[in-house]
Amino acid sequence: MNKHHIIITGASRGIGRAIALLYASMGWNVSVCCRHKGIDMEHTQSRITAAGGQYFTYYGDMGDPEDAQTFVNNAVRTFGIPEIIVNNAGISHLGLLQDMTPEQWDTLIRTNLSSVFYTSRAIIPYLLQEKHGRIINISSVWGNVGASTEAAYSASKGGINALTKALAKELAPSGIQVNAIACGMIDTSMNAFLEPDELSALTEEIPAGRAGTPEEVAAMVRQIAESPEYLTGQIITLDGGWI
Numbered sequence: 001m002n003k004h005h006i007i008i009t010g011a012s013r014g015i016g017r018a019i020a021l022l023y024a025s026m027g028w029n030v031s032v033c034c035r036h037k038g039i040d041m042e043h044t045q046s047r048i049t050a051a052g053g054q055y056f057t058y059y060g061d062m063g064d065p066e067d068a069q070t071f072v073n074n075a076v077r078t079f080g081i082p083e084i085i086v087n088n089a090g091i092s093h094l095g096l097l098q099d100m101t102p103e104q105w106d107t108l109i110r111t112n113l114s115s116v117f118y119t120s121r122a123i124i125p126y127l128l129q130e131k132h133g134r135i136i137n138i139s140s141v142w143g144n145v146g147a148s149t150e151a152a153y154s155a156s157k158g159g160i161n162a163l164t165k166a167l168a169k170e171l172a173p174s175g176i177q178v179n180a181i182a183c184g185m186i187d188t189s190m191n192a193f194l195e196p197d198e199l200s201a202l203t204e205e206i207p208a209g210r211a212g213t214p215e216e217v218a219a220m221v222r223q224i225a226e227s228p229e230y231l232t233g234q235i236i237t238l239d240g241g242w243i
Contacts, residue, residue, distance in 0.1 A: 003054075004028040005082040007075050009062050009119055010089030012040035014188035015138060018214035019086055019221050020044060024053025031075035031082070033058040033089075054079075062089045063110035068118035072126075081126045081133075084225050087116040088138040090156075092190050097151045105152055112156035116163060127176050134225045135171075137164050137180040138217070139235065141243045144182050157182075161235045168233030177232040179224050184239025187211040208240030 006023045010016045011032035020030045021044075030053050034041050037059050048055045056078040060067030075082070090112045093104060116137055127133035142150055143157025161180055168178035185191065185202060191211070194202070203210060220238050224231070237243065 003079070005031065005075075005079040005084075007031045007072065007082045007085040007119075007123070009033050009071075009087055009115065012038070012044055014190065015183075015186065015214045015217045016086070016088040017044045017047070018218040019088065020053075020055070021047055021051055022215070022218040022222060024048040024051040024055070027052060029054050029056070029079040031056040031058070031071075031079060033060060033062065033071050035059065035061050061111075062115035062119055063107075065118045065121075068115065069122045072119060072122035076126055081130055082123070083132070084134045084136065084221075085119065085123050086136045086138065086221060087119055087160075089115045090138065092150070092153050094149055096149060100152060108152050109156055109159075112153070113159040113163070116160055120163075120167065124171070124176075127171075128174055131175045133176045135167070135176065135178045136221055136224055137178075139164070139180040139182045141182050141184050141237060141239050144235065144237065145243055164235060165233045172232050175229060177224075177227075177229060179232060179234045179236060181217060181220055181224070182235050182237045182239070183212065183217060184237070184242045185211045186217060187213055206240045206242045208242075210240065212238060212240060 006028050008016050008019050011020045012034035020032050024030050030048055045055055056075055058071040062068045093108050137160050139160045140157040142154040143161045146154040164178055164180040
């Protein structure tokens with residue numbers, strides 16, 4: 001338990017997996033979770049091992065307070081208090097607001113926003129013991145400006161941004177940084193519903209001329225984690241100049 005330790009939610013694929021693999025390659029212990037056991041997480045686990053890292057895996061819903069607390073407690077019990085926790089778990093929803101059911105709204109807000117509250121609440125007492133730590137939340141540019149037909153998703157990410165800023169003020173006196181990355185279009189399965197012509201049209205709007213990669217988000221997580229302690233309460237946009 002003398003190695004560095006990072007906790008990552010929603011790490012079975014995409015951005016979460018890329019962060020896990022980056023830190024595994026650096027020799028860190030990696031605690032990861034996802035809602036359901038399956039081939040995606042098994043692939044993440046095998047790649048963590050291949051990269052030279054060790055992992056602890058928990059299967060549960062971070063939008064459930066008991067699951068979130070159990071995951072954090074067991075991760076700490078396995079590898080010790082982490083230096084970093086990345087709140088990455090999230091889902092999307094495309095459609096008009098008036099067509100969205102209350103159940104769909106509740107699921108999205110619970111998964112995207114409440115999960116950040118529950119995991120942060122669970123880890124803060126541990127970080128306060130160390131008077132050190134980094135909480136990094138994965139947000140979206142739609143949390144900054146909103147997106148048509150993605151009102152609920154935008155609301156959840158806007159909530160993450162506000163929570164990040166407020167929590168940073170609470171924890172700064174204790175030496176704990178809280179920041180968020182507002183991602184633009186990242187090449188993950190979350191965008192798999194787009195038709196080729198829709199993807200091309202979106203890419204043309206991005207000055208960088210392409211979608212970002214999960215590995216670039218992981219690299220930004222590392223930069224934030226290694227930044228001076230004075231950097232806190234920031235929503236850092238990673239979008240190729242799009243918004």
